[in-house]
Amino acid sequence: MTRRLLVVEDSKPIATVIKQIAQSLKYEVVIATSLAQVEELLSVDTDFFAATIDFALPDAHDGEAIACVLSHGIPGVVMTGKMDEDTRQKILAQPVIDYIPKENSQAFLYLKRILHWQITNSDNAILVVDDSSSARNHVVELLKRRNFSVFTANNGVQALEKLAQHKNIKMVITDLEMPEMDGIELTNEIRKKYSREQLAVIGISGASNGIHSARFIKNGADDFLRKPFCPEEFYCRITQNIESLNNIAKIQHAANTDYLTDLANRRAFFRSAEQRINEYINKKVPYCLAMLDIDFFKKINDQYGHDAGDQVLKVLALYMRKHFGSGLTARLGGEEFAVLLHGIDTDNLYNRLDDFRREIAVANIPIGEHHLSTSVSLGVVFSSDEPLSKQMSEADHALYLAKENGRNQIMIAGGEEH
Numbered sequence: 001m002t003r004r005l006l007v008v009e010d011s012k013p014i015a016t017v018i019k020q021i022a023q024s025l026k027y028e029v030v031i032a033t034s035l036a037q038v039e040e041l042l043s044v045d046t047d048f049f050a051a052t053i054d055f056a057l058p059d060a061h062d063g064e065a066i067a068c069v070l071s072h073g074i075p076g077v078v079m080t081g082k083m084d085e086d087t088r089q090k091i092l093a094q095p096v097i098d099y100i101p102k103e104n105s106q107a108f109l110y111l112k113r114i115l116h117w118q119i120t121n122s123d124n125a126i127l128v129v130d131d132s133s134s135a136r137n138h139v140v141e142l143l144k145r146r147n148f149s150v151f152t153a154n155n156g157v158q159a160l161e162k163l164a165q166h167k168n169i170k171m172v173i174t175d176l177e178m179p180e181m182d183g184i185e186l187t188n189e190i191r192k193k194y195s196r197e198q199l200a201v202i203g204i205s206g207a208s209n210g211i212h213s214a215r216f217i218k219n220g221a222d223d224f225l226r227k228p229f230c231p232e233e234f235y236c237r238i239t240q241n242i243e244s245l246n247n248i249a250k251i252q253h254a255a256n257t258d259y260l261t262d263l264a265n266r267r268a269f270f271r272s273a274e275q276r277i278n279e280y281i282n283k284k285v286p287y288c289l290a291m292l293d294i295d296f297f298k299k300i301n302d303q304y305g306h307d308a309g310d311q312v313l314k315v316l317a318l319y320m321r322k323h324f325g326s327g328l329t330a331r332l333g334g335e336e337f338a339v340l341l342h343g344i345d346t347d348n349l350y351n352r353l354d355d356f357r358r359e360i361a362v363a364n365i366p367i368g369e370h371h372l373s374t375s376v377s378l379g380v381v382f383s384s385d386e387p388l389s390k391q392m393s394e395a396d397h398a399l400y401l402a403k404e405n406g407r408n409q410i411m412i413a414g415g416e417e418h
C-alpha cells in the first residue's frame, strides 16, 4: 500500500531532506511551498496519510497552514525554526502528531522515527481503561493521532475481558480509581496472566499524592503518568514502552528462529512441541512427530557450492510451510528438520507427510542458471505418550532406517517402511 506524505515546506534543501527520509520509508511525497499551494492542492486531493508542516511560510507566518492541513483530517507533524514558549503552546493547542524544532540534524532523525511509527503503530493495540468518558476520550484521541489501534474499557473487570478477546493488545493505560475493580487491582490481575514482555501497563492518577506511582510500579506497572499531563510527556512514555516491547519481541524472535530458513530453531521447537504434545495427549487428538533429512545433501554442496546448498534449505523450508502450515516446523540444525502435526487420524497424518515427500522428489529447485532435484527421508512417531526426548530419538532412529533402506521414503518408528 502506498502512503502519501504532504510536505509543506518553503525551503528547497529542507524539503529535499524530508523527501529523502520519507521515500526511504516508502512514502510517496508531494511538496507544497506556500499556504496558497496547500489550499489549492487540498481543494482537489486530500488523500494523504500524513503531512509535515513548516510553521512559517512566505504567505503564512504564524502557523496558519497547520489548521488548514488538519481541517482536512490529515495528521500533521509541525516543523518549526521558532523555539519560543508562545509558539510551542500555539502548536500544542492543535491536534498535531508532534512538533519538531529544526535545531540540528537530530530533528530529521526524530522526524524519521515519527514517520516510521505512524506506519507501525497500527499494529500496536492499546487498551484505555477509565470510568470517566471525558478522560478516556482524551487519551483515545491522543493515541489515534499517532495511529495506534485503540480499545476502551470502563473498569478493571471489563478491561480483563477485552484483553482476553483481543490478543493484539500490547499496552494497557489505566486510571487508578474506578468502580468494580480499580487500576492497582487490575494491574495485579494482569500480571497473573501476562508477563512484562507481553504487555506493558501504564498507570494514571490525578491524585497529588506521589505514593500512587510507587504502588502502581510495585504492583507490576511499567510506568506512571500524573494527571494533568502534557501530550509531549504522554507520547514519550507511550513510545518508550512500545519500543522496548518491540525490542524484546525482536530479541525473542532472533533467539527462537533459524536465521537461514526463518523456521523455529531447535530450542523453540523443543519448548513449543512439549506444550502441544501435552495438549494433544490430554484432548486425545491424533498427532505425529517426524524428523526429516535431505538425501545426499553433501553432494549438492560439493557439486553446486555452499550457497546453492543454502538455497535448497530455504526452498525446503517453504515447502514445509506450504504442507504443514498449522503444524510446528523447525530446522534442528544442518539439513535436519522436524515437524509436529495434528490431524484426523494416523492415515491422514501419514498422507500429509507423504504428499510433502513426493512433492520434494519431483520439484525442480532453481539455483542460478541450473535446476536441481533432491529428495527427503523421514522417520515418524504417531500419537505416542512417551516424553518428547524419547519420541525424538525414536523418530531419529526411524529416519536412520529410512536412509539405510534407500532414502526418499518414510519409516514409522517400530513399524515398516513406506
Ligand SMILES: Nc1nc2c(ncn2[C@@H]2O[C@H](COP(=O)(O)OP(=O)(O)OP(=O)(O)O)[C@@H](O)[C@H]2O)c(=O)[nH]1
Pocket: 260, 293, 294, 295, 296, 297, 298, 299, 301, 305, 306, 307, 308, 309, 310, 313, 333, 334, 335, 403, 407
Ligand atoms: N549449504 C549448507 N550446508 C550445510 C549446512 N549445515 C550443514 N551442511 C552440510 O550438510 C552436509 C550433510 O552431509 P551428510 O551428513 O554427510 O549427509 P548427506 O550428504 O545429506 O547424506 P545422507 O543424509 O546420508 O543422505 C554436510 O556437507 C554439511 O557441511 C548449511 O547451513 N548450509
